[in-house]
Structure formats: structure tokens, C-alpha cells
Amino acid sequence: MTEVIDGEAVAADVRAGVADCVDTLADAGVTPGLATVLMSDDPASETYVSMKQRDCEEVGIEGIHVDVDADASAATLFETIDELNGRDDVHGVLVQLPVPAHVDRREVLRRIDPEKDVDGFHPENVGRLVAGDARYKPCTPHGVQKLLAAYDVETDGADAVVIGRSDIVGKPMANLLVQKGPGGNATTTVCHSHTSDLESKLADADIVVAAAGIPEFVDGSMITSGATVIDVGINRVDADTDRGYELVGDVAYDSVADVAGAITPVPGGVGPMTRAMLLYNTVKAAGRQHDVDVDLP
Ligand code: GUN
Numbered sequence: 001m002t003e004v005i006d007g008e009a010v011a012a013d014v015r016a017g018v019a020d021c022v023d024t025l026a027d028a029g030v031t032p033g034l035a036t037v038l039m040s041d042d043p044a045s046e047t048y049v050s051m052k053q054r055d056c057e058e059v060g061i062e063g064i065h066v067d068v069d070a071d072a073s074a075a076t077l078f079e080t081i082d083e084l085n086g087r088d089d090v091h092g093v094l095v096q097l098p099v100p101a102h103v104d105r106r107e108v109l110r111r112i113d114p115e116k117d118v119d120g121f122h123p124e125n126v127g128r129l130v131a132g133d134a135r136y137k138p139c140t141p142h143g144v145q146k147l148l149a150a151y152d153v154e155t156d157g158a159d160a161v162v163i164g165r166s167d168i169v170g171k172p173m174a175n176l177l178v179q180k181g182p183g184g185n186a187t188t189t190v191c192h193s194h195t196s197d198l199e200s201k202l203a204d205a206d207i208v209v210a211a212a213g214i215p216e217f218v219d220g221s222m223i224t225s226g227a228t229v230i231d232v233g234i235n236r237v238d239a240d241t242d243r244g245y246e247l248v249g250d251v252a253y254d255s256v257a258d259v260a261g262a263i264t265p266v267p268g269g270v271g272p273m274t275r276a277m278l279l280y281n282t283v284k285a286a287g288r289q290h291d292v293d294v295d296l297p
Pocket of ligand 1: 094095096097098119139140168
């Protein structure tokens with residue numbers, strides 16, 4: 001029987017642990033604060049940011065949201081970031097990506113105070129992750145690592161294939177899997193749009209993380225029997241629904257579920273974990289900035 005990995009349930013456990021951290025911080029007189037910044041008219045980005053704000057409220061994190069006009073200058077966005085960096089009640093600053101084309105994404109990420117970079121995207125934090133001394137692990141790959149641990153999927157000695165090399169998911173995912181220590185020690189291959197013969201790379205994979213951003217890209221014929229398949233994709237495809245679209249992963253669920261040992265659904269797999277790990281990083285940031293020990297879940 002294929003095991004369906006329940007990201008909602010694991011995320012609920014992480015949120016409960018985060019709520020305990022919020023209590024510990026409150027005892028020390030600290031209310032953790034997360035600032036989200038949206039410089040986009042994209043409905044999907046608007047939805048993601050409002051869900052992040054709702055999550056904050058649920059666990060007792062103070063959510064602060066700033067909209068920056070999508071036509072505004074990069075300087076306007078930088079001023080907003082500088083102001084949030086300087087606020088004592090803001091412990092985490094997140095600029096929702098993508099930013100408009102006239103704004104340099106790298107410059108945005110460098111502008112965020114690395115101590116408040118709860119996405120883990122600032123080059124200093126990327127460097128620390130690669131060096132095996134992470135300050136804030138990026139939320140999606142960290143969430144995947146937590147899911148694997150929750151379902152006792154052994155990474156030590158496993159052959160893992162990450163499909164996708166984005167800065168947000170693919171690269172940090174591979175870095176986490178390859179690190180020495182719990183949740184790591186995997187022999188890790190990163191595949192991408194220029195990979196030749198993807199099928200042969202997947203043939204021995206015990207763990208597959210699909211993060212290509214292509215709807216139903218991975219099908220059952222590509223997966224070895226018993227593999228654990230983690231679907232990071234959230235693709236909106238046109239459909240005859242009230243919303244006019246449906247959400248589809250990077251994995252063709254039915255065909256892969258016939259072969260895999262364990263699989264994450266979309267929705268309800270990785271997505272809730274990404275959101276939960278942002279809360280985790282926010283209480284971690286608040287603890288670091290106020291020298292309060294929090295017992296992270
Ligand atoms: N856009 C898509 N995923 C993410 C994420 O994890 N963080 C930010 N800041 N933007 C995103």
C-alpha cells in the first residue's frame with residue numbers, strides 16, 4: 001500500500017510547537033513579529049501572503065503587512081525594507097517573490113537584514129546553509145526534511161534526486177539532503193532542464209523531490225517501486241471549476257501512487273509545511289534577537 005504523507009497533520013504539529021515557543025517568548029515579554037511585503041498584483045502571490053498572515057494570527061505571531069505598488073520604484077521597496085529592518089517589533093521580514101521585472105531580486109534579498117531573513121535567501125544565510133551552519137533553513141526544503149523525518153523516511157545512505165534547481169527549493173533542498181547529520185547524508189543528484197536522460201537518474205532513486213514547476217511532469221514510469229515521492233509543485237491549470245482553475249502538482253499523482261512507497265498529495269502535502277516552517281523561523285528569529293531560548297519543534 002502506498003502511504004499518503006499528510007502534510008496538514010505534520011504542519012499542525014509544527015504549529016503547536018511554534019505556539020509553545022510563542023508562550024516562552026511571551027514569558028520573556030517578547031511578541032514575535034513577521035512583516036510580509038507584497039509588490040505584485042499577481043492573485044496567487046496575494047493569496048500566499050494573506051495565508052501567511054492568517055497563520056501568524058493563529059499561533060500568536062504579530063503579522064504586519066505592507067503593500068508596495070507594483071509600479072513603484074525599487075528605491076521605494078528598499079525604503080520599506082530598511083524601515084522594517086529597523087523596527088524592534090519586527091523579527092522577520094519576507095518580501096514575496098517574484099518581484100516585478102524592473103526590480104533586481106538579488107538586490108532585494110541582500111537588502112533584508114540577515115538576522116531577519118526568515119526565508120533564508122540572503123547570500124549570508126545561503127552560505128551558512130551550504131557550510132552546514134544554517135541560521136534559517138529555507139521554508140519549503142526544511143518542510144520537506146520535516147515530512148521525511150515524520151514518516152521515518154531514511155535519508156542516510158539513500159539515493160535522492162531533486163528535480164529543479166531554483167534558489168528557493170531545488171538548490172537548498174539538495175544542500176540539506178547532502179549535509180552531514182540527521183535528515184541528510186543522502187547521495188544527492190540535482191536534475192534540471194538541461195539534464196540528459198532524466199529517467200536513468202531516477203531509476204535508482206529512493207527519494208524523489210519534484211520541484212520543476214511543470215504540471216504532472218513526473219509519472220509512474222519514471223519512478224522505482226517503493227520510492228518516496230515528494231511533490232513541491234503547485235501549478236494553477238485551467239479547469240471547469242468555480243475559480244476557473246485547479247491546483248496540480250509536478251507529479252501525476254494516480255500513476256505515481258501506483259508505484260511509490262509514499263507520496264505527498266497536492267494540495268495537503270508540502271504546501272502546509274512551507275507555511276509552518278515560516279512560523280518556525282519567525283519564532284527562532286525572535287528568540288535569537290532577544291536572547292531567549294525557545295524549544296523549536
Ligand atoms: N514565492 C514563492 N515561494 C516563496 C517563498 O518561499 N518565499 C518568498 N519570499 N516568496 C516566495
